[in-house]
Amino acid sequence: MITRRLASSRWWIGLVILLLVGFPFVSDSRGALILMTQIFIYAVFAMSYDILLGYTGIISFGHAMFFGIGAYTTAIFLHRWDHSLLSFLVSLLAVLVLTGIVSYLIGVMTLRLKSHFYAMLTLAIAGLFLVLAEKWRDVTKGSDGFTFYIPDLLKDRTSLYFVALAFMILMFFLLKRFTDSPTGKVLQAIRENEQRTESLGYQILHYKIIASMVAGLAAGLSGSMYAITLRFVNTAVFGTNVTLDALLMTIIGGVGTLFGSILGSALILLVHAGLTDLAKIHWIFERWMIFFGAIYILAVMFFPQGIVGMFRQWRAKWSKG
Amino acid sequence: SQQPAAQPSQPGSGQGAPSSQGESKQPIKIGVLASLTGALEDYGKQTTRGFELGIAYATGGTNEVAGRPIEVIIEDTETKSDVAVKKATKLIEDDQVDFLVGSSSSGDTLAVVPLAEEHKKIMVVEPAAADSITADNWNKYVFRTARNSSQDAIAGALAIAKQGTKIATLAPDYAFGRDGVAAFKEVAEKQGAQIVLEEYADQKTTDFTPNLQKIIQAKPEYLFVIWSGANTPWSQIADMKLQEQGIKVSTGTADFATLKTMRTMVGMEGFTLYYYDLPKNEVNDWLIEEHKKRHNGEAPDLFVPGGMTAAMAIVEAVKKSNGDTNADNLIPLMEGMSFDSPKGKMTFRPEDHQALQVMYAIRLEQKDGMEWPVPVLMGELSPEDTAPPVRNKR
Amino acid sequence: MMTLLKVDRIETYIDQYHILQGVSFEVKKGGVTVLLGRNGAGKTTTLRSLMGLNPIATGAITFKGEAIHHLPTYEIARKGIGYVPEDQGVFPDLTIEENLKLAMRKTDEATLERRDWILQLFPDLKTFWKKPSGLLSGGQKQMLAIARACVNDNELLLIDEPSKGLAPIMVDKVMSVIIEMKQRVTVVLVEQNFYMASTIGDDYYIIDDGRTVHTGMMKELKENEALKKEYLGIA
């Protein structure tokens, strides 16, 4: 039964990938292409958050710090050095090193704290990064930010689309593999009951640091990609909103599912885009934020377990009835 | 957006602009980026109102220039850079606009500027004020009708700085405030004034009194305030009795909403970029009248003339090119181009495409029947006097 | 003797699971009725259904002649039904004092008297009066849970495995408490300790797979080895 379920889900994933690969060939809208590119990048960011939230049971209000570090690192490399592909690849390496170090330190320092306190502490640290980005104006240009050139290969929206798609698929499978691995299972155990996990012989702090680092690294990479799509970076990448976006995408999609993060990212960005388009058509939607907010509320009422949770419920009913 | 399929864009190749004189029935498309939601939504609305009025005025109500109709597409950036980029790309690549105009925030504008370059589209910056748009981050497709922070600062300095004047500054602690103070300081010191204290406050602070305390301590003659944003220090400046302690306050006044918060500042001398009854010229008269007509009696607010100016500059440029919207052909025409605006003549200076423009030295006075203290003209600061230094590395 | 509580063919679902599939029993005023059955038989669910914590789908529960199965839990409690859950249900961050204070619906003379009486039976509670109850030993928590159910002027107590985790001497104490309270309080007891069940129980019901499958007088069960073997697997 388990194998059948696996097989069927693989079938689905294959189909989705095929559709996404085909998308640029059928759609001639550049706007749609960019929207999809952003969905892919946010999906990775949300998935990285899911490693913390869904798998390890850690709420962080400061996840944007990794996103921001990624975005700034890549931006600075391309701006200061040159905008070759090599420079970009080296910047990715730098992102991995930097986010690795930061996430490690944060893990060591803060993961001993209990839920809400940990969340607020990460909020504080991300806030400090924001201030740092603001104050270190020689490098960051403060809140105005700066623009930069990107490698020619990535300039074309279609190729960027494919790069982002490949990035998302790669990260999805990597993270999936990670969460299915023995280590990933231990993370879920930690989420359920830290103390008991420890008494089985697992050193929970190590695992939390691993989770923090995996999430941090993935978030950093997504930040890099984000900067590439914008060709611009400013302090907004460290904002609390960025974290909250990831949080909401993860929750709406369904925590602890990875795939949910992709759906969440798609849903939120698509609804957002749809509503702002409607705003031009009918005055009622000028205040589209109200509808946007209402969707969050309604979503909780209709699928409290997220989109993936809803599908699972349907499937359960289906297979029973 | 009835435009047929977008051809795959060819970055680097020069065929971005689809039109030439030949196809004169093709509409000229202008994409306006503005914050229509979020914290800056009122700015965005002012700009778009002004822009529509500007097109009407400049085309004499025909909505046509050089035989081509004008189509304006407005997009909301939500004051988020990524949204701005998405919308700008849609405007450029899907709608195939010929010009970009925008936007309400400097961040959004900076994020869009590289796209203008990549796709070889003229971008008329309005009303974003960050210096770097026409400095470090400048490219040749950028033209700015808005004043920049330096122009603000110079106007502020000219209004108060004299030989030996002791001045303290108060500004929000981020790029906008720091740049503004730096520019102000340069000019003020050139005028012989002495900056005794640069005080920066968290833009979201609830409590300005420690900053004001420090300013009182420094005993300046003037406190020059650069402030933007929803939170304002005015009531606390009054509470702390700065005026009674011999410190005169000066600042640039902004839109009606912030004027309303300055009731305690009556008597203050400072400057402004625009207040509707300051400029005396035909364009402005028309603007006031038409604006009131269209928008139930309201006078045009701070950024309405800017929007109008942007429209007028574009129309002027297209007239000059005879309907050619190819950016590379337009740039030489626009460099050094003078054009009318509600604030009189403006000129894109060739070096960095910044429009030089009049600013106004004013005093706030209480007038009967007004909800806010009114800026009263003390003198015009000429475009030359307020010309900012050229800082783009061309 | 009059019937205080009547449970009539109740069925309870938890999520989609049909946990209770017809439990019926009667409790006479002043008696101790014991529910027996293997792990997972549905004893706890029965008590929870009585308290309205797992609402029943069909059937009826009448207390003093009045149907109570549609009432919210707090109203059932206010009718004079006390509950000692199987996991004790102490509020770990609250001290013993606070736990008891919270339980006392009134602070009249009689309530205070009952409190003092129970405290003197469980002196440990007094010793650790200001200690967060989460730090108590397993047995101490059990004492607190029992004490909490006894401070109010309840007519019926539902007690889920009170002897669990108690030292033999404390089991005796709890039994004597129950025996002493018998004058004014009726008890429904879920108990795995057959010694305790058989010592203080009057009637028993055996629950299996969500159904009451057998009933009788405790005295008979105690003597009847065959019955014991059949229903309880003990000799």
Added chain:
Amino acid sequence: MQPILQTEGLTIAFGGHKPVQDVSLNVMPHTFTSIIGPNGAGKTTLFNLLSGQLKPTEGKVWLKGKDITHLSVAKRTRLGLGRSFQITNVFPSLTVLENVRLAVQAQEGVYYSLFASPKKHAHFEKRAIELLETVLLGAKADSLAKNLAHGEKRKLEIAMLLALETEVLLLDEPTAGMSLEEVPSILEVIRRIKEQGNRTILLIEHKMDMVLSFSDRLLVLFNGRLLAEDTPENIMKSELVQTAYLGGLYDDAS
């Protein structure tokens, strides 16, 4: 022979209160020791000190001759000290099977395997199912642990402990709340482990029949102090144990 588990002067104080005071004990390998004592005597606290959940204010703990006083819980488990909990302590939203599987994984020493294929470790699951059968919980393998009845959780607790296959087993009231008819089979499991002869077991229990039938030695804790340590027969003769722990009414039931 060297004791496998040893403590000296073990004391823990919370403020002024000392639930465990100056406890020194030696547990020989492959023996079965039971700890009895009134509620609140400090039995569970003693276990917490042995397994590392609490750190002593004074005293030391040795495992197999190694000083483990300052080691974490996890490290002690890896050294071969496993325990079950008095208060049921499982992974509520994981399935029963997954609960045990995690313990098997720990026993196999697969701690950090970040990107290993799940297939590589399929045998964990098989072992977990075996263990569930052993504790009569096979039918509930796919239920979420939180949905188990109380007694079922106790069994799960035991299965997890068994999965660890540690040399030393600390059992804290394993059968509390288990039904009459099922206790024997769990006892049977414990008996089998004992008879294999390669484990050292410490048991906290209030069920005297069980204690008496298994134990090689009995320890009596009173008010945090180790009051007596002797064979079961001798302990049962003690006046104090009779009056202060067993109480007069107690006669061997069930």
Added chain:
Amino acid sequence: MEVLLNLTINGIATGSLIFLLAAGLTLIFGLMHVLNFAHGALFAWGAYFGVWIYTQTGSFVIGIVGAIVIGALLGWLLERWIIQPVYTNTMSQIQVTMGLLLVMNECIKVFFGPNQVSVQLPSYLDESWLIGGVILIKYRLFVIAIGILVFLGLQYMLKRTRLGLIVRAGVMNKEMVQALGVNIKKVFLYVFILGCGMAALGGMLFAPYSGVIHAEIGMDYGILAFIVVVIGGMGSMVGSALAALLVGVLGAFMTFYVPSVALAVNMLLMFGVLMFRPAGLLGRG
């Protein structure tokens, strides 16, 4: 000397204001553990509607009462329809209250327009005295007084009645509290209403303090309220009061003496406190 006095008095006043903003959250987040992101939006509603009533009636006091009533009313609606189903689910709380925050902020713009609104004090509160170098601002003294009153009132309610106990117990084990005969739903409802009323009161008092209100104050100061509750230790009213004072006074002194880190002062404070006291100043465990 005057400087120290000025900084201290103003710091205490700001702290007192911050306490008023955070007091409601101490109940809702600290005690009831509801991660209510929409709390800030209640400041905005309290401020806007309170000011509106104040300008309509000309009475500041009626404005304050009006704000509290609006807050309480909103609290009732929110609790009944939106919060109640998600008491036990942190994730859903985040989602639902983020949605609420957007909706409520945007509604302010529908009712009152997108621009900031300036607020003027009634003449009897609008005064400041310059005595030596010391500046006393009447409204700030008023805020300190209200802060003390609110603190005492809440503290009395939590300590002298069973309410505090019931709420804390209810969060730990809702079923058991009910089994003890407490209508916990009702208690939660009332506490939530109280918390929302307090938030609206905080917003209303904030309005003349800064002299201007805008729709985003919910976003801007909501986080501050969370910081205060967490630094103080979840659910401790005394802790919140202490933390708020600390934020206010430290903010004033840092702005004056160490302006280079003033932007980061709240974050540094939270960081420092949590590193040394992982459960906040007065938090347990």
